[in-house]
Amino acid sequence: MLPRPGRTWPLFWGLGIAVLMASALALTSGALPIAGTTVLNWIGLPVGVPALSYEATTLMHLRLPRLLLALSVGGALAAAGAAMQGLVRNPLADPGLIGLSSGAALAASAVMVLGYTWDLDPGLANRWLLPAAAFAGAAAATVLVLRLAQHDGLTRVATLLLAGLAINAVAGAGIGFLAHVADDQALRSVTFWMFGSLARAGWPELAVAVPLLLVPMLLLPREASALNALLLGEAEAMLLGVDVEHLKRRVMALVILAVGGSVAVAGIIGFVGLIVPHLLRLHLGPDHRRLLPASALAGALLLTLGDTLSRALLAPRELPIGILTALIGGPFFLALLLHYRRRPELA
């Protein structure tokens, strides 16, 4: 396929540099401003003055894990969104909108509440049971929503979005019920899943989640050419030599990994998988060979900036990042709906 000349590499370089700058901003700004040269000194470069002990503690235990989480959750969610939209051949299929995130959040909340009730070891529950439940919840929602929306190799978008709506409603009711019966501590955790936040995870959770989130970011681009063919239709992709059933299973597994992993460490952060691929398609076109890596970079950038902003807006308190992305994403989705309204095949 022909590249769109002169548009691809500048964008990748620009995104890469922007991610680095956003990371620097995330590490230096906050309730305790830390000089940029001090941060560079802290990571081992021979510049600036060494970090004071409380600065080093802030960087090590608050800002760095949070930054890594923003980068990996943002990248994984955006790449998963782009892949999901390719899989169902529709630009409106956001993993949050079609119910994957809330499926994962419901399962995670259930483990959380039952964990407190049954007095499970919090280390075990948080580090292993919770991600496992989130994956199971995301997987169940994915299978359910695709079963409902696919018929004869065609995905009906109205059904997809409506099924997502129903799953979101049921999961919301489930989470509400869990919140109702939970004790105070569990309630705070459940609320945390409803409004995603990057504030909770520490190094032990990161050690499990970040590698899991890197897997879809690194492996989804391998399916890029086949996903391009799939945009022509399932039969057309098959005629071009793509093993469509295998492709769908692999992409779905990677999307579930990305969404389940994100929800396990950060709760529901919606619309990243909708906004990022859409803006990039305007610039790069729909070719997944460029779109998937660019989405991972831009998603990491968006969430890092968003998290820095959410810490600054109501300082010293912070706005959960999920509320911020929903505030931006809701109107964005409405604008997309209006844009596509003229096209009956999407309605």
Next chain:
Amino acid sequence: MSLSAHQLHYRVNGRSLLSAVSLELRAGEVHAVLGPNGAGKSTLLRLLAREISPDAGEIRYGNRPLREWPGAVLARNRAVMSQRDQLLFAFTSAEVVGLGRLPYPHVMVAENEHIVDAALKLVDADHLRSRHYPSLSGGERARVQLARALAQIWDASEGQTRCLLLDEPTASQDLAHQHRCLGIARAFAARGVAVLAVLHDPNLVLAYADQVTVLCCGETLAQGAPSQVLTAELMSRIYGVPVRVLNDPLSGQRWIDVDSPDRRY
């Protein structure tokens, strides 16, 4: 012999869409499939493309049953232009044609680009190369899809006869492009490709096809050389309108005309 179907049956929900259809698609020939709407033409094409499997009967490609061929090998030897048009994403025309080169990941990028350019020129869509596919008209889209199918089997590979299966390639094309499209089919046949084309216009069949299979209600009504098969009697019978056959005294070409009483109004 390259692609041959023997006694194909295909049913959906107990309703027979095709029964006992046989045909041979030979290298160097254009084989037309003609018939009224709902005759099973597209079903036959999908069976030959291995998109669906027959309930009974066998299709052989080369020296083996069609179902035994690896999908990747078939993808380099058999291209299909279907009537489905599901692409909603804003690929450019050149990118859509480039998707036809997907079965050739090890061919140099420059070579693939060259083939994409040549295919776009051949179907007279060169000026559309940077246009977004969803913004094209129906006829323009069909030409881009034809170019994609051509790019997929542009050069012979692996010593198999290449097959080009076209489902109503002339639909929504203007007069000049209908003839250009079938001229391309003839040119590919001349290069050793076996071409199957579902057509609705018996005059195009007479002008371009070596063989024709006439389907009606899932059954073969006639098969053979178009000038012998397409009689006034057969045409009248399958379409239910009076038809007369004219002969062009200059070229000796036959011409089929509908002799409809409706014309008087």
